[in-house]
Amino acid sequence: MLKALNKTGLVFFPAFDWAIDPTHPEREERLLYTQDQVIEEGVFDISGIIEYKPDIVSTHDIRRAHFCVPDEKTITTQSHLISAGGAKAIADAVLTKEVKSGFALVRPPGHHSMRVSHGGRGFCHINIEAIMVEYIRSHYGVKRIAIIDTDCHHGDGTNDIYWHDPDVLFISLHQDGRTMYPGTGFTGELGGPNAKGSNLNIPLPPGTSTEGYLYVIKNCVLPILNEFKPDLVVNSAGQDNHYTDPLTNMNFSAQGYAQLTTLLKPDIAVLEGGYSIEGALPYVNLGIILAMAGIDYSGVIEPDYDPEKLKQSVSITDKIKKTIDIINAYWRQKNDLRLKAGEPGQMQVRHREIFYDTDNIFEQQKETVRICRDCGGCISIDSKAKPGKHVLCVHIPINACKSCIEAGYDFFDKAEKKKFDKVFLQDRTKDTYEIK
Amino acid sequence: MIIGLDVGGTHTDAVLLSSNKIEKKIKVPTDSSDLFHTILSSFTLLLENIDPKTVRRIVISTTLTTNAIVEQNMKPVGMIVSAGPGIDPSSFVDSKYYYCVSGSINHRGREKAPVNIIEIEDIAKKLKKAGIEYVGVVSKFCVRNPSHEILIKRILNKYFKKIFLGHHVSGNLNFPRRIATTHLNTAVFSLHKSFFEAVKNSLEEMGLTIPIQILKADGGTMSLESSMAFPGQTVLSGPAASIMGAIPYAPKNQDAIVLDIGGTTTDIAFLVNKTPLLEPFGIQRGEHKSLIRSLRTESKGIGGDSMIRVEDNKLVIGPERKGPAMAFGGPVPTPTDALIILGLMHEGDKEKARQGIGSIARELGLTDLEAADKIFKTCCSIILKKTFEMIDKLNSQPVYTVHEFLEGYKFSPRKILLLGGPAKYFAKKIEKLYHIKAEAVPEASVANAIGAALARTTCEVSLSADTEHGIVTAHEEDFAEPISKSFSEEDLISTAYTLLKEKAISSGADADNLDEMEVVELQKFNIVRNFSPRGKILRTKVQLIPGLIKGFEKVLQ
Numbered sequence: 001m002l003k004a005l006n007k008t009g010l011v012f013f014p015a016f017d018w019a020i021d022p023t024h025p026e027r028e029e030r031l032l033y034t035q036d037q038v039i040e041e042g043v044f045d046i047s048g049i050i051e052y053k054p055d056i057v058s059t060h061d062i063r064r065a066h067f068c069v070p071d072e073k074t075i076t077t078q079s080h081l082i083s084a085g086g087a088k089a090i091a092d093a094v095l096t097k098e099v100k101s102g103f104a105l106v107r108p109p110g111h112h113s114m115r116v117s118h119g120g121r122g123f124c125h126i127n128i129e130a131i132m133v134e135y136i137r138s139h140y141g142v143k144r145i146a147i148i149d150t151d152c153h154h155g156d157g158t159n160d161i162y163w164h165d166p167d168v169l170f171i172s173l174h175q176d177g178r179t180m181y182p183g184t185g186f187t188g189e190l191g192g193p194n195a196k197g198s199n200l201n202i203p204l205p206p207g208t209s210t211e212g213y214l215y216v217i218k219n220c221v222l223p224i225l226n227e228f229k230p231d232l233v234v235n236s237a238g239q240d241n242h243y244t245d246p247l248t249n250m251n252f253s254a255q256g257y258a259q260l261t262t263l264l265k266p267d268i269a270v271l272e273g274g275y276s277i278e279g280a281l282p283y284v285n286l287g288i289i290l291a292m293a294g295i296d297y298s299g300v301i302e303p304d305y306d307p308e309k310l311k312q313s314v315s316i317t318d319k320i321k322k323t324i325d326i327i328n329a330y331w332r333q334k335n336d337l338r339l340k341a342g343e344p345g346q347m348q349v350r351h352r353e354i355f356y357d358t359d360n361i362f363e364q365q366k367e368t369v370r371i372c373r374d375c376g377g378c379i380s381i382d383s384k385a386k387p388g389k390h391v392l393c394v395h396i397p398i399n400a401c402k403s404c405i406e407a408g409y410d411f412f413d414k415a416e417k418k419k420f421d422k423v424f425l426q427d428r429t430k431d432t433y434e435i436k
Numbered sequence: 437m438i439i440g441l442d443v444g445g446t447h448t449d450a451v452l453l454s455s456n457k458i459e460k461k462i463k464v465p466t467d468s469s470d471l472f473h474t475i476l477s478s479f480t481l482l483l484e485n486i487d488p489k490t491v492r493r494i495v496i497s498t499t500l501t502t503n504a505i506v507e508q509n510m511k512p513v514g515m516i517v518s519a520g521p522g523i524d525p526s527s528f529v530d531s532k533y534y535y536c537v538s539g540s541i542n543h544r545g546r547e548k549a550p551v552n553i554i555e556i557e558d559i560a561k562k563l564k565k566a567g568i569e570y571v572g573v574v575s576k577f578c579v580r581n582p583s584h585e586i587l588i589k590r591i592l593n594k595y596f597k598k599i600f601l602g603h604h605v606s607g608n609l610n611f612p613r614r615i616a617t618t619h620l621n622t623a624v625f626s627l628h629k630s631f632f633e634a635v636k637n638s639l640e641e642m643g644l645t646i647p648i649q650i651l652k653a654d655g656g657t658m659s660l661e662s663s664m665a666f667p668g669q670t671v672l673s674g675p676a677a678s679i680m681g682a683i684p685y686a687p688k689n690q691d692a693i694v695l696d697i698g699g700t701t702t703d704i705a706f707l708v709n710k711t712p713l714l715e716p717f718g719i720q721r722g723e724h725k726s727l728i729r730s731l732r733t734e735s736k737g738i739g740g741d742s743m744i745r746v747e748d749n750k751l752v753i754g755p756e757r758k759g760p761a762m763a764f765g766g767p768v769p770t771p772t773d774a775l776i777i778l779g780l781m782h783e784g785d786k787e788k789a790r791q792g793i794g795s796i797a798r799e800l801g802l803t804d805l806e807a808a809d810k811i812f813k814t815c816c817s818i819i820l821k822k823t824f825e826m827i828d829k830l831n832s833q834p835v836y837t838v839h840e841f842l843e844g845y846k847f848s849p850r851k852i853l854l855l856g857g858p859a860k861y862f863a864k865k866i867e868k869l870y871h872i873k874a875e876a877v878p879e880a881s882v883a884n885a886i887g888a889a890l891a892r893t894t895c896e897v898s899l900s901a902d903t904e905h906g907i908v909t910a911h912e913e914d915f916a917e918p919i920s921k922s923f924s925e926e927d928l929i930s931t932a933y934t935l936l937k938e939k940a941i942s943s944g945a946d947a948d949n950l951d952e953m954e955v956v957e958l959q960k961f962n963i964v965r966n967f968s969p970r971g972k973i974l975r976t977k978v979q980l981i982p983g984l985i986k987g988f989e990k991v992l993q
Contacts, residue, residue: 001527001723002523002527002612011834012834012836013834013835013836013841014836014837015836015837015838016836016837016959016961017837017838017839018837018838022962022964022969023962023964023967023968023969025967027962027964028961028962029961029962029963029973032961032973033543033544035836036543036577036609037522037543039609039610040522040543040576040577040609040610040611041522041523041611041612042523042610042611042612042613042725043523045610045612045613045720045725047723051834052832052834053832053833053834053835054834054835054841056841077838078838078841078842079838082838082841246966278542278543278544282543283521286522286523290523295523296523296524298524299519299521299522299523299524300521300522300523301521302521303520303521303540303542303548303549
């Protein structure tokens, strides 16, 4: 009988009774055919593969990663809470060493949700990876975490949440923002002044095939991971790079996804996007599961797979190589970049405008970060949403130094209540959340 | 009057019931080398001075197939499977007559690669030459589209006696289990057929001409005729018989545990409002996993005859059985010996029991009485620990919808029902130790035969409709009909119930016992292409719930 080489945990939560709307790509049967394939293959019967029931996340769990406006209940549904809870259940199984690694096949996805969330962006309301990662940091004290986002869309939400965090390495591989939602994720987006280079964005040209993806993994992601030495590797496993995906223009394959997983060896994979629900997802998910478990996946090939048709052009290969050279150079210079970003104790301000395509909200942000060499630095975000509320959100990072903790409380105390609808303080050092 | 007969590993139990009472009950040792003789002698004993014409129902549960699997004395048969993309199926069956062939059907039931007729002809000739008489054929996703299996069967028909097809086994997905189940049906068919034909002929000679019902692992019955297509379903019907025998004593609208304490093992099962819980896919025992509908039971290697010894100053009980208790001439001390020392049981040679328990007591530095009590407590604790592990597993079953997650039913038992020889002693002890109501089932020693006698016919039907393709199908039942775009959930369920009734009647159910039907699963999805709806997929599974036939309620009061 088949046996998994690596004990692997799975949470399967297809949310068969939840959709954004009946013909939306993020709808009930998105994982139906995946479930059919996985059950028909007898995956849950394989010795060493363990299926877990999803958990449900609490308001407290969400408040480690987000400022939800006006509150958590208004912008989420039960399905979001269980989807994030699925990732949390896998985290528990991995961190308690019941399994070596795990895969949360859950929906709805989350990687477009930013630290401040006024509603739905890119089919996401809350960031399921970030909620899981913050839970892991608070409960298991894990210090260094790498999140590799292989969804075809830039993981701008996760990128935003870890923008200032030098202890979380965030790398996103995605289709070039000039041709794809959300239109961000260019090579120069490297993180805030305290965390330059711990955010790496790798835009890939349309038409990138298996060869290109594996090139990036082997020549950029793995060497950087080797140097960063994370205690935990998380893969935001979007499956919309597939050659049959209706929303994107890439040429990745089920075999490619499985090989990527074998190379990356994520401790935890969390499903993100992927909307070719019949032609891709059943095979890609099966490939990822088998690769994690260390079972032969050579037979997992799409019925219409034709490697000749999907071959990558020479010009695309060249473009990818150039991009990787840029990224590797930035990585080498990251310490210099941080030194040049500003003087410790200084406050640095950036203004941003964020559009919520799913819920049609327009948000304006003024973000202030304290430059610090000892921690990620405290942050204050003045956020105004139309339609919506005007709030001030103060974040003190989990590893904050004394000065940044003080500065954070100072932001909170000095905020004039009448100027804002609400003022929030997220103190990650004490795992608390205050509202005034 | 009705007859229930349960051939167990050690004993064969049979009862004759009238609508008022147990008219007769017998217990004879099982001769596992000659089950046929065991069955016949039981019937002869049971029917002494009884007019066979008054018997209107016979249900038999045997270990025939279970033994065949354990002893691995099944005839070699051929297996042909086609998989298409996915996990390599070559390791699924360990047999030199196992062939993986080309051809592929996808999850929607669309053909992705055709059957290679020449390849199948070639294999057929090889198998024929090797003297193979029976062949099983399984294709991946055949429950969505069985055309490849049907085509392969047509090619094979002229070479072999009987061909078994995967899509007839179950409407459930799970290719490896479907292969194992089809293989089992194919492999035990000739044994099952010749055995039950002999039983049938002999019973006819005794004047019992009514149709024989066979007990299945799901605690339901099927007619002898329908068992010929699925002989594997008779495997592990023994535990099912006992559980069915406990149902009359289970509380209404509450959860209960059933413990059947035998000589070697204790079977553990669960009842919700007098209905036994089923395995989600089918029987599994260790590495053997199948799609055979089954009650949710597990066996723990502990029973009245389990071997007791002391290892590293610690008391160890089971899982081996070396023979009967020392009090009954066995070689090693057992829990039964402890019960004798405690003065609970009065049968057997007390002096021999004392010798056995005495040696354990000395090793543990206890008095005989203390050691016996420790043994008894440890037995209870081993059984209850396993039971609570199973309940934890039950309550942490994965869910796939928001609704299921929020409505999640938690199994919380209020009562334990015990069966088997030492049931009444264990009931008292467990109640005292764990503060949960425990009760030995009346007639505990033949409750299995009573369960068999009273079990009603069960079956299930899986039906799926695809309004984009305009078809509703239950391939397991060889059923397919065209439908319109407006085919609804209600249409689906009523079609499923009609099929279920037909299937039940052809499996030997009588019309009075068909009202316990239920919808087990119901799923509805839109098919969307290029952002516009194209149709709906509707899927349902309906079943006749395992339970007892009507008209015998008085027997058990």
